[in-house]
Amino acid sequence: MVMFTAPKGVPEYFPPRSAAFLAVREALSAPAQHAGYEYVELAVFEDTGLFVRGVGESTDVVSKEMYTFTDRGDRSLSLRPEGTAGVMRMVVEQRLDKGALPIKLWYAGPFFRAERPQHGRYRQLQQVGIEAIGIDDPALDAEVVALADEAYRMLGLTQFTLNLTSLGCGACRPEYRERLTAFLDSLELDEATRERAALNPLRVLDDKRDEVQSKLIDAPLMVNHLCADCSDHYDLTREYLRAQGVLWTEAPRLVRGLDYYTKTTFEFNHPLLGAQSGIGGGGRYDGLMASIGGDSLSGIGFGLGTDRTLLACEAEGIDVVQGPRIDVFLVPIGSAARLVAVRTLAQLRAQGVRCDMSFGERAMKGAMKAADRSGAPVVLIIGEDEIEAGVVTVKNMEDGTQSTVPLTDVVTFVSSKAQIIPSERQHRS
RNA sequence: GUGGGUGUAGCUCAGCUGGCAGAGCGCUGCGUUGUGGUCGCAGAUGUCGCGGGUUCAAGUCCCGUCACUCACCCCA
Known part of the structure; x- marks a missing residue:
C-alpha cells in the first residue's frame, strides 16, 4: 500500500x-x-x-x-x-x-x-x-x-x-551603488561574498557573519546619500x-x-x-x-x-482563538427525541446560534462525552422523559446545574442566552 | 545547493558497555440501565523509518538509503 x-x-x-x-x-x-x-x-x-x-x-x-x-x-x-x-x-x-x-x-x-x-x-x-x-x-x-x-x-x-x-x-541609488562597490572592492572578501557583491552589492550589507560585518563598519550607507x-x-x-x-x-x-x-x-x-x-x-x-x-x-x-x-x-503564548467554537450542543436520546433535536437545531441555527448535536445511536453517557468535547457551554438534553413532558433539560456545563424549559420556549430561551455568551469573551482591546 | 541533528505506540519521549518493547498523555470500557469534565479500576495499539552487514543474539554496533529537522543561503 x-x-x-x-x-x-x-x-x-x-x-x-x-x-x-x-x-x-x-x-x-x-x-x-x-x-x-x-x-x-x-x-x-x-x-x-x-x-x-x-x-x-x-x-x-x-x-x-x-x-x-x-x-x-x-x-x-x-x-x-x-x-x-x-x-x-x-x-x-x-x-x-x-x-x-x-x-x-x-x-x-x-x-x-x-x-x-x-x-x-x-x-x-x-x-x-x-x-x-x-x-x-x-x-x-x-x-x-x-x-x-x-x-x-x-x-x-x-x-x-x-x-x-x-x-x-x-x-x-546608482551613484551610491558605485560608491559601495568601490568600497567593497577595497576589502578582502571570500569568493561567495564577492559574487554576491557583483550581483547586488547592497546584499552584502546585511551579511550575518561577524567577521564580515566588522569589515563593513565604514561602509557607505544609502540613507546618507x-x-x-x-x-x-x-x-x-x-x-x-x-x-x-x-x-x-x-x-x-x-x-x-x-x-x-x-x-x-x-x-x-x-x-x-x-x-x-x-x-x-x-x-x-x-x-x-x-x-x-x-x-x-x-x-x-x-x-x-x-x-x-x-x-x-x-x-509568545497568545491564544489567538478565544472561547468555544459552538454555543450549544444537543443530546437527543431515542428516535422521537432525535426528530425534535433536528428541528430545534435548525431553528437555533436560523437564529444565528452556533450549535451542533450528538449523531449516531449513542447512549446518554457517550452523547454527553461528545457534548463535553464540543466545548459548548450549554447542552440541551432531550430524552424520553422530556418528550413526554414537552420540555427540554438545559444543562450548564461549567457548573453542572440544569433546569427544564418548555419545548415551545427553548429556541427563544437559548438564543437570548447565546447572545450573552459571546460578549463574555470579547477580543482584547 | 552546502553542513549538523533526529527517526521507537495516535502524540511527547525513555530505552546505559548488544540479552523478553516501555512511560506519560490521548483513546476504549467499567464504577453510574438518563449525565460530560474531576477521581478510581481495567483494556487496546508497534514493520523500533527502510535495505543490507557484523553477531549465538541488533531498537542498540557498521554501511547505504529515505524522511523529518536546525543552520548557511534566501526570505514571509
Whole structure:
C-alpha cells in the first residue's frame, strides 16, 4: 500500500490549529479593510516573464526558487513567488489605474518558493498583502507601515520589531551603488561574498557573519546619500509615523530580496522565530508598473507572513482563538427525541446560534462525552422523559446545574442566552 | 545547493558497555440501565523509518538509503 504525504515544505493546518491560522489571517487584513482597502482575488500562476521583469532576473527568488512549468500551449508559467507583481499586472490589465487614485487593494493566499524548508520557511507560504497604487505621498508610506504594525498589535504580539530605511530611487541609488562597490572592492572578501557583491552589492550589507560585518563598519550607507527628493520623502514618512505612534528602528543596512523596492523599505521581525525571523515586510516600488508595461505609477505595499505570524503568536503564548467554537450542543436520546433535536437545531441555527448535536445511536453517557468535547457551554438534553413532558433539560456545563424549559420556549430561551455568551469573551482591546 | 541533528505506540519521549518493547498523555470500557469534565479500576495499539552487514543474539554496533529537522543561503 502506498502512503501519500503532502509535498515537502507544505504546511497544512487542521483542527485545532487551523482555527488559529484563520484567525491570524483575518487579523492581518482587518486593519487594511477598515482603512478602505478592497479585496482582490489573484491568479496563483502567471506568465513567467511577469516575475522575471517585475521582481528581477538577478534575484534569488526568480533565478532559482520559482516553480516554473510549460503548459500544453508551450507557455512558460510560474507559481507566484510573491504578490505585488500580480497585483500590478491586474491593475494594468483591468485599467484600474484609469479610475480614482490611489487604488488600495488587499489579498491573501498561498505563494510558492522552491527553497530548503526550515522552521518558518516553507515552499508553500501564506501571505496577506496590501498595495496602495498611483499616488506618491509619504502619508501612504506611513499608512501602510502603520497598518501592519496595527495588525500585529491587534493579535496581541508585543515582542516584534520594525526596521525601517530608505533605499533611494533611480536618481540617487546608482551613484551610491558605485560608491559601495568601490568600497567593497577595497576589502578582502571570500569568493561567495564577492559574487554576491557583483550581483547586488547592497546584499552584502546585511551579511550575518561577524567577521564580515566588522569589515563593513565604514561602509557607505544609502540613507546618507539620498537625493533631495528621497530625503524629503523619508523625513515626511517618519514624521507621519511618529504622528501615529508607530515605533521603529533605523536600519540603514536593511536589504530586501526583490529588485523593485525604492525609497521607503521596512521589515517586521520577531526574536522568537529563529533564523527565519521576518514576519512581514514591504516598501515602495515606484518603477514596477512601468517595468511590466504599464504607466509610470508609484506604489507601496506590504506582505505579511501568515504562517510566521501564527508561529510568533504561539511563541509568545497568545491564544489567538478565544472561547468555544459552538454555543450549544444537543443530546437527543431515542428516535422521537432525535426528530425534535433536528428541528430545534435548525431553528437555533436560523437564529444565528452556533450549535451542533450528538449523531449516531449513542447512549446518554457517550452523547454527553461528545457534548463535553464540543466545548459548548450549554447542552440541551432531550430524552424520553422530556418528550413526554414537552420540555427540554438545559444543562450548564461549567457548573453542572440544569433546569427544564418548555419545548415551545427553548429556541427563544437559548438564543437570548447565546447572545450573552459571546460578549463574555470579547477580543482584547 | 552546502553542513549538523533526529527517526521507537495516535502524540511527547525513555530505552546505559548488544540479552523478553516501555512511560506519560490521548483513546476504549467499567464504577453510574438518563449525565460530560474531576477521581478510581481495567483494556487496546508497534514493520523500533527502510535495505543490507557484523553477531549465538541488533531498537542498540557498521554501511547505504529515505524522511523529518536546525543552520548557511534566501526570505514571509
